Amino acid sequence: MKRTTPWFDVSRIALGTHLGEMNEADSALYQESIEFALCNGINFIDTALNYRGMRSERDVGAVLSKLFKKDRINRDDIVVSTKAGIIPGDIDLQLRPENYLKEKLLQTGILQETDLQIVDQHKHVLAPCYYEFAIEQSLKHLNMDTIDIHYIHNPEISMKVLGEERFYKNLEQLFSFYEDQVLAGKIRFYGMAAWTAFTVSPGDTGYISLEKVIETAKNTAGSSHHYRFIQTPFNFYNQIAATDQNQQVQGKWRTLFQAAEELDIYVTTSAPLDCGRLKNHQNSKKLIRFVLDTPGVLSTMIGMRTIQTVKRNLALI
Template sequence: MIKGYATREKTLNYLNNHESKYRETTWFYCSPIAIGTHLGDMTNEDSELYEKTIKYCLRNGVNFIDTALNYRGMKSEKDIGKVLESLITNKELDRSEFVISTKAGLIPGDIDAGLVPSDYLKYVLLKNEIIQEKEIQTVAHQKHVLTPSYFQFALNQSRSHLGLETIDIYYLHVPEISMKVLGEEAFYKMLEELFYFFEQQVKKQTIRFYGLATWLGFITDSDEKGYIFLEKTEKIARKVGGLSHHFRFIQVPLNSSLPGANNRETQSVSGITLTVLEAARDLDIHVTTSAPFNLGKDVENTDDILRFLMNTKDILSTMVGMKRVNHAKENIATYK
């Protein structure tokens, strides 16, 4: 596997060499948009499109890639891995020049193995005793887990797919599903155990940082099922990892249908009500945003949407689904 991770010096050099705008963290610089890999069919045809587009983006100033174990039946991670291996082997790209985030928590399928999520659960996770039936939280058709043994397995899968020894940002994916089933007390207790596992993985250099990638968890009302209190979550990280803990990133949707991250005071810090963007800033947590075009429903004014998001305070980077090179060219032209 390819060693290393994103560094301040190399990411800044990369972005300057491509005359790209950038955002800054203490640990690296990144492009204001990232390559999103959620949407698309689980086909080789779509994999070819993604591979071409990811190559184009990495060659033209986008140095942030976002994915998840369950995206497109595991094909998205595998597609990214192929591109990274090719560009790094050919010395077109250095591991320290780009940032990659992935996620786990939902039960995935594996399309290449012919396993839909229910089969993957039965024949891989339960059969091999990676998790137990009682550790699964189910809401509608979604099955979610918080068990560290699952994340050890999932993290190894993601690292293998991507071909990377270290993942820059590792998210707990849609944790509000488990919150809805478990309730606050049990959820936060299990979250503490999981954060302990994540801190151990940082020490082992399988990940650099961890976070929560949510849908409505941070932006719904505090009395709604599934609500997650960011300040309490950060306190758990401090309890587990001290002031130098590695819970430094969250991901929330932000679009015309879900504007709450920017304009609804659903969080609080030290008793002061704030938006999640403001709360995260006060807690020294970086925010990435997802679904800028509302999962493909808002595609008429993409330039205006991207400009709005790039001008919104406290957004580190926006995850933009880009499966076609022509869309990538348009998006890159907008932010440059």
């Protein structure tokens, strides 16, 4: 069973690629599970430039290239989302994130030190020049001409450092870049994949108002803007997106799911098993079904590194 947007249909479960080791063994497992999923009812893949030292995107790309060549799937039938904003490492080049930042981004002039927002060990950027670089890298890894959804990854990091005024000003510049990328055919839509930004208290320094984000998109491109998706954690033990009225729309407090619906935004969710910590829970199937049955969830991202896991989750839909 799939869920519908005005632009494409997606499976209720998407194959997530966050967890796992940065080695050939896990890449082989992922490629097997991705191929099986795409050929058996799951048409939505979620990844990120920084996942597993860039291996996750490369694993997705290897499978897509294989299946396209064999005409086993059509490009128009699948949806791929990826993310940027967090400084990645590159396991193939044996570069940890701090070395990748220095050698591939700072020394080449793609980024300046002033572009970095740093909270503890987390480094984040909103500079359009970085996203241009990141999108090109992702397209190459994925063996695709167009990314369906490109997310700003964990934007709350930049919000904490910049504060509201500077954050939304920078965001407007980034959105203008994104709209140009849509016109160039590099991406179809963009959004934010947050960890806490949309669900913390409005008084939190990392809080992001979805209404203000949409106002920024409209200021950039009018009502025809392409900011149409967000991603947020949601599971049985973290139901904040459905229970807490922390988002304001036209002066009225709403839950994140309610606000998204009123603002014409589609919500994908992550961490249905709390990033794998609940995978051996005696009622793990029940926990996933809870998310699948929650109104307002377009699709939930579930890490599936083995064919066995894919089969188990396919049975739920």
